[in-house]
Amino acid sequence: MTTGTQAHSVTVRVPGKINLGLSVGPLREDGYHELSTIYHAVSLYDTVTVQPAERWSVHVTGPWGERVPTDESNLALVAAKTLAKRRGRRAKVDPVRIDIDKHIPVAGGMAGGSADAAAALVACRELWGLDHVENDLLELVAASLGSDIPFLLHGGTAIGSGRGEQVTPVLARGELHWVLWAGEGLSLSTPEVYAECDRLREEAGVEVPAPEPSGALMAALRRMDTDEVADALCNDLQEAAVSLQPSLAEALAAGLDLGARGALVSGSGPTVAFLVGSQTEAIDLSVGLAANGPTGDIVRAVGPVPGAQIVHHRSGPEPTRPRTDPDRPGPLGPVVG
Numbered sequence: 001m002t003t004g005t006q007a008h009s010v011t012v013r014v015p016g017k018i019n020l021g022l023s024v025g026p027l028r029e030d031g032y033h034e035l036s037t038i039y040h041a042v043s044l045y046d047t048v049t050v051q052p053a054e055r056w057s058v059h060v061t062g063p064w065g066e067r068v069p070t071d072e073s074n075l076a077l078v079a080a081k082t083l084a085k086r087r088g089r090r091a092k093v094d095p096v097r098i099d100i101d102k103h104i105p106v107a108g109g110m111a112g113g114s115a116d117a118a119a120a121l122v123a124c125r126e127l128w129g130l131d132h133v134e135n136d137l138l139e140l141v142a143a144s145l146g147s148d149i150p151f152l153l154h155g156g157t158a159i160g161s162g163r164g165e166q167v168t169p170v171l172a173r174g175e176l177h178w179v180l181w182a183g184e185g186l187s188l189s190t191p192e193v194y195a196e197c198d199r200l201r202e203e204a205g206v207e208v209p210a211p212e213p214s215g216a217l218m219a220a221l222r223r224m225d226t227d228e229v230a231d232a233l234c235n236d237l238q239e240a241a242v243s244l245q246p247s248l249a250e251a252l253a254a255g256l257d258l259g260a261r262g263a264l265v266s267g268s269g270p271t272v273a274f275l276v277g278s279q280t281e282a283i284d285l286s287v288g289l290a291a292n293g294p295t296g297d298i299v300r301a302v303g304p305v306p307g308a309q310i311v312h313h314r315s316g317p318e319p320t321r322p323r324t325d326p327d328r329p330g331p332l333g334p335v336v337g
């Protein structure tokens with residue numbers, strides 16, 4: 001898109017995700033597992049702001065800020081630098097300072113690092129005026145950096161296949177209400193959870209079939225019937241996550257006892273997602289968990305919500321109004337108002 005004036009800063013809001021279904025196939029030769037997953041973006045957001053600077057840097061604030069690396073390994077910084085390399089010969093780009101306001105649990109199975117990477121791609125494309133970088137190229141760059149990143153460009157509810165990087169939107173109407181629980185001091189490494197899943201399967205001597213989307217879950221989403229969705233929630237990584245972090249079993253049981261319609265570990269965990277029927281039920285469950293559940297951070301959220309969206313673009317001395325309606329699910333990439 002053409003901005004006319006040089007942008008001084010661009011702010012992008014990006015959601016975390018849960019996996020409503022996660023079917024994990026056999027280990028591939030490249031070290032990844034073939035997947036069929038149903039991603040679902042929820043209203044727990046990080047905010048990523050980029051602005052031109054003398055040198056590349058990243059600064060992180062917010063409740064999870066202290067757990068995020070600010071060195072060269074930060075995924076938002078990696079994403080920005082990768083886009084800078086892929087910009088094409090004529091486009092000139094300056095280094096950027098990246099500010100992340102971190103609300104998505106770190107190493108929690110909600111793809112927070114991937115979310116920041118997706119946000120950095122959308123923000124830098126806008127800041128640098130890379131109108132020629134089409135969504136397809138942005139998706140390619142995203143996929144090269146992490147399996148979950150392309151989904152965070154889309155948001156909504158979508159099937160992920162391949163290693164998770166191939167994303168197809170699911171037509172689902174209505175809203176689901178969630179209570180998210182992130183246990184105090186808990187974190188799990190994604191590769192370790194996949195490895196534990198392989199180990200448990202080998203130990204049980206099970207033949208691993210090709211992954212496929214759950215028909216029951218797809219049907220429940222078409223009807224958007226909360227109880228049907230609750231019954232169809234499934235995650236092949238849950239057993240492995242609980243094996244590595246046994247306290248998760250207690251958290252899952254506590255939420256169900258306190259009235260959740262359904263419960264599952266989000267992706268590789270350890271965040272637990274509880275499905276409830278309404279905002280009132282979400283408040284009741286949050287209060288119940290805070291009073292009687294295991295210690296952790298408790299957040300209410302709804303889904304689906306759109307992926308990485310520009311919410312503020314400062315191109316002159318005065319801040320401009322938000323350019324998008326961040327609550328309206330939209331197509332891939334920013335929607336210019």
Ligand SMILES: C[C@@](CO)(OP(=O)(O)O)[C@H](O)COP(=O)(O)OP(=O)(O)OC[C@H]1O[C@@H](n2ccc(N)nc2=O)[C@H](O)[C@@H]1O
Pocket residue numbers: 019022031032033034035037108109110111112114145146147148149162163164190191194266267268269
């Ligand atoms: C499990 C999931 C479910 O959505 O998310 P999280 O729970 O981590 O957020 C994803 O598959 C995580 O995706 P992401 O975190 O982007 O993983 P990547 O950086 O691509 O890969 C990190 C490592 O995870 C393992 N991996 C990842 C994806 C996949 N399909 N098979 C794998 O075996 C590999 O060991 C890989 O080296």
Ligand SMILES: Nc1ncnc2c1ncn2[C@@H]1O[C@H](COP(=O)(O)OP(=O)(O)O)[C@@H](O)[C@H]1O
Pocket residue numbers: 067068069073074075076100105106107108109110111112113114116117188190268269
């Ligand atoms: N911007 C970032 N936000 C969060 N984690 C990041 C970021 N950049 C790099 N990381 C690293 O990525 C790892 C995975 O974090 P995250 O994406 O939050 O979890 P998950 O893979 O479970 O969804 C963390 O251990 C952290 O060190």
